[in-house]
Amino acid sequence: MSSFPFCAEYDKRGQAKCKKCKEKCEKGELRIGKIVTNPFSESGGDMKQWHHVNCIFETFKRARATTKKIEDPVDDIEGWENLEEDDQKKIRALIDDLQNEIANKKTTPKKQTPQKKTPSKAGQQQFGKKAAGTPDKPRVSRVPSAVRNDPGMDPMHKDNSFREFRRLCANVAEESSYTGKTNIVATFLKNGANKDGFQGDLRLWVKLLLPGVIKRVYNLQSKQLIKLFSQLFNTNQEEMLEDLEQGDIAETVRNFFEQSAMLPPVKKATLSIQDVDQFLEELTGMTREEEQSYVLKKIAKRCTANDLKMVIRLIKGDLRINAGAKHM
Ligand SMILES: [Zn+2]
Incomplete structure (x- = not known):
């Protein structure tokens, strides 16, 4: 250090x-x-x-x-x-x-x-x-x-950390009732991570929480993601495809990311939701494999295994929290 x-x-x-x-x-x-x-x-x-x-x-x-x-x-x-x-x-x-x-x-x-x-x-x-x-x-x-009236724009604030975003998604996923899910989101967006008033970028939180509503087009099917990540991780594409049969591309990528010596995950989560949003923006509309690979590598370099898993969820437009626009 x-x-x-x-x-x-x-x-x-x-x-x-x-x-x-x-x-x-x-x-x-x-x-x-x-x-x-x-x-x-x-x-x-x-x-x-x-x-x-x-x-x-x-x-x-x-x-x-x-x-x-x-x-x-x-x-x-x-x-x-x-x-x-x-x-x-x-x-x-x-x-x-x-x-x-x-x-x-x-x-x-x-x-x-x-x-x-x-x-x-x-x-x-x-x-x-x-x-x-x-x-x-x-x-x-x-x-x-x-x-001043410009809260929410400090990417270093805890209320803008991607780790908090993951944590919130995990809490929402665990809660079974829709009322409960709504409450978890509402409470966080009101009180923030430190419970002293939310200071994050509200517009961006909503955008990321509802990836199916505000759609971006990535031209990245699961098999394409496997292909690119198998190259980046230097792992066997067939093995990754086999793992994908369990039905969760994000989990597959996370598994192989954790084993990757070529491109190992970082240990500390430091990404902000702004970082992730900007990365997704970059990836939007890309069609050339080399470009996609370059951007995916760039983000993976800054991701913990769980960060990358959530990034893949965002790319696929499904956070797997069993909640949509009407619950938030
Ligand atoms: Zn500057």
Whole structure:
């Protein structure tokens, strides 16, 4: 496990998408990774959630007080010493800016309107310094979080984790009565995973919970999935087809994924529902096998065995929770 909470590097390939804005990080562009650990798992490797530099600081501004942020770049960023001096300066300016924002939030009473807000003198000075070196961005985050109306978009929030999505589906599947199923979903979407109010992306939850209603076309029959995954896992296609006779493609893929040495599952669940949605979007409408294989590999690389099983369920448009639109 890395001892740094973040890392920075110049993107060598320009493939990764920024976790916040979903745009690609350009080749050669400086990017910052949040090194993610899963509190539910005691083993397994780290995962990096890549961000544009400005984007990760935007997420910090919206994050809770307890969320780890970049405070001291030397201590917090792996690879800091390899960055160009100009970029180090820029990041230091963003850190100053962020710390001012946080200080202002603390000293501003919650009910005060943003217009009346007067930043401290020190804050303004720091701001001037920053304006000299960095391009201006819309200052949405000057508004106290209490009056902002953009919850649900933080993919790192537990209410947006794909693990929570799986957990909810499992609970709904176990419940036999339709009233009970409805209650489970309604309670989660009201209270959230931490029971302190749902803060996830409601629209996206509904979309994923009802894959049969909001249909996407994948051109991926079960046998096609077997073919592609048998190549990715380097396993015997015939054996997978035999396993498929039990009637659950998602379970078959999960089984063989767990045994795959070529493409082993990750141990810690770190996917967000936004990640999964974006992947499904990419897969939609693809017809060429190489493209499908490339995207399936990309997602499998980030999946636990259970994650991939649920992804397959989503692709097949059946979550096997015995509930549909009228129950939710
Ligand atoms: Zn971005």
